[in-house]
Amino acid sequence: MNIEKKKEVILEDSRVIMEALAQAGADVYIGYPITPSNAMYLYASQRFPLMLPAPDEISTMQYMAGLATVGHIPVTATSFPGFALMIESINMAYMMELPMIIILTQRLGPATGTATAGAQGDIALLKGMISGAHPVPVLCPASIEDCWQLSEKAVEIAVQLRTPVVILSSKERATTNRNFDISKLSPIKPIVRNYYNKKEPYVPYEYNDKLVPDFLPVSNNQHQVRLTASTHDQKGIIQHTSEDAMRNTVRLEKKILTYLPEYTYYEHVNNNSKTLIVSYGVSANAAQEAIKILQKHQKTVDLLIVKTLLPVPEILYSITEKYQKIIFAEDNINGQYAKIMFGEKLPAHVSFVGAIGKMLSPKDIIEGGKL
Numbered sequence: 001m002n003i004e005k006k007k008e009v010i011l012e013d014s015r016v017i018m019e020a021l022a023q024a025g026a027d028v029y030i031g032y033p034i035t036p037s038n039a040m041y042l043y044a045s046q047r048f049p050l051m052l053p054a055p056d057e058i059s060t061m062q063y064m065a066g067l068a069t070v071g072h073i074p075v076t077a078t079s080f081p082g083f084a085l086m087i088e089s090i091n092m093a094y095m096m097e098l099p100m101i102i103i104l105t106q107r108l109g110p111a112t113g114t115a116t117a118g119a120q121g122d123i124a125l126l127k128g129m130i131s132g133a134h135p136v137p138v139l140c141p142a143s144i145e146d147c148w149q150l151s152e153k154a155v156e157i158a159v160q161l162r163t164p165v166v167i168l169s170s171k172e173r174a175t176t177n178r179n180f181d182i183s184k185l186s187p188i189k190p191i192v193r194n195y196y197n198k199k200e201p202y203v204p205y206e207y208n209d210k211l212v213p214d215f216l217p218v219s220n221n222q223h224q225v226r227l228t229a230s231t232h233d234q235k236g237i238i239q240h241t242s243e244d245a246m247r248n249t250v251r252l253e254k255k256i257l258t259y260l261p262e263y264t265y266y267e268h269v270n271n272n273s274k275t276l277i278v279s280y281g282v283s284a285n286a287a288q289e290a291i292k293i294l295q296k297h298q299k300t301v302d303l304l305i306v307k308t309l310l311p312v313p314e315i316l317y318s319i320t321e322k323y324q325k326i327i328f329a330e331d332n333i334n335g336q337y338a339k340i341m342f343g344e345k346l347p348a349h350v351s352f353v354g355a356i357g358k359m360l361s362p363k364d365i366i367e368g369g370k371l
Contacts, residue, residue, distance in 0.1 A: 007183045013147045013173045014039035014077075017103060020151035022047045025159075025190035026073045026101060030054050030063045032082060035115040036171040037105040040077035048075070057082040061089030068098035069227060071193070071217035073155060077103035080122055081112050087129050090164050092229040094130055094252065097205070097213065099158035099165075101151075106170040106331075108357060117357055118171035120281060120331035126166060126310055127340055134253045137161070137263060138310035140168040142284040144178065146307060148185045150265065157263050159191050161255055162212055168309060170331065172359055173282045196223070204236045205248055211255035257311060265307035268319055273300045276320060277369065279329040280306045280337065283360045287329045290362035294371060301371060312341055326350045327369035331360050 018029075018040055029044035029051045045051045050072075054060040057078060064074035078086065083104050093100055104126070108117035126138050137157050141147040151167060158165045196202055196214035202223035206213045213234075218225045226236030231245050239245035269291065279287040284305040291303050304319060320326055320341075326349060328338035335352035342350050353368030354360065365371070 005183050006181050008179060008181050010177050010179055011144070011182075012039065012175055012177050013141060013144065013169060014175065015043050016144055016147040017141075017151045017167065017169070018043040018047050020148045020188060021075055021101060021155060023188040023190065024152040024155035025193075026075045026155050028052070028067050028072045028074045030060045030067070030074055030076050032057050032060050032076075032078070034079050034082045036107055036118075036175050037077040037079055037103065039175060040103060040105075044075065044077075057085040058089065061086045061093070064100050065089065065093050065096065065098055068093065068100050069096075069217065069225075070219040071195075073099055073101070073159065073191075075101040075103070077105060079105050079107045079115070080109050080125075083122070083125075090136070091130055093164050094134065094136065095229040096227045097162035097252070098227075099162055099215075101154050101158055101165050101167060103167045103169060105174045106168065114357075116171065118282065118331060118359060119356070120170055120283060121336070122168070123309065123330075123332075123336040123340065124334075126168070132249075132253075135256045135311040136164055136166055137256065137308070138166045138168055139263075139265070140280045140307055140309045141173070142267075142281055142305050142307065144180050145184065146265075148188075150307060152188045153263055153265070155191055157259075159193060160212065161259060162215060163256065168281065170282050195220075203234050205232065205234045207234055207247060207251060211251055211258055260308075260311055260313055261315075263308060264313040264315060266313070266316065266319075267303075267305040267307070269303040269305075271300045271302050273302045274323060275325040275327070275371065276302045276304055276323040277327050277329055277365065278304045278306065278320070278338070278341075280309060281331075283329045283331050286360050286362050287365055290329075290365040290371070293362055293366065299371065306337070309337065310340075316341065324349055327365070327371075328352045329354075329360055329365045329369075331355050 029048040031041040108114040108119040196216040233244040
């Protein structure tokens, strides 16, 4: 790289995520400040074309839903206490098929827990937050580059699949300043939105080959737009369990799973070892350091950093099935992602190393994984 083109700055994930989302086309931020997502609230107020403070998290999601119906791409950031209040409205947006981005910055729970202690304890919640266990795309950055690229992708997924998307972070990644060369970040092009433009009456939930109905804002002056969060048919008419309504409900899940390969992101460090460490987010950074320490002692271990956490991409099973020993490294005490992938009773060759109230360290991973 040309040294003259380098541009070293000090920044944290919060600023990078907000900037990437804005450049990708997200145009309104709705916020209720909560630690450790406060910096995102601040940066959004400086960067987004429109920023609206909300009186609480329930109102936040209702504002976002309303703005999404008229063609905006809304964003918010919160942590577990706020997210818990948002879940009903996220279900509403999921059923109405409204694009939006929710950034969940994890902190220590349960309940309000400790606002300034990090954790990775919300993955199990995200797995089942939609009634019926329908999947919501969840992306998890493990680096500044990830924050930039995955935030852009989150906007694309939200618009193209007409769905809420979660960006999962944690206290340490969201609030820790790092020295970084921003010239490494590639330009972001704002997403181009294509609206329904035919003369025929608009069918808001039309079942088509794409599995994603064409979008049309309720603010248009040509067609009626009917949106509802209740079980409905293609025309948005509330139904009980009619064949058309059930087909539409199944489509909500089918569209997410069908396009999953297009938004599957991971990093696989393959050193031809029979042992694999699996991690994500801030714990992946500790795992990377653990790999380096082991290499200095002539020990070879492979690493899988998962960046598309949910739905679980099939490729992750293709990778993990080749290993004799698999160690999950997570900042929780119950191996949430390990159990999502392998079930409540982990296979004999799969183990878990966790932590509570502190960041998982490279030493913890090495010693806990018996490496």
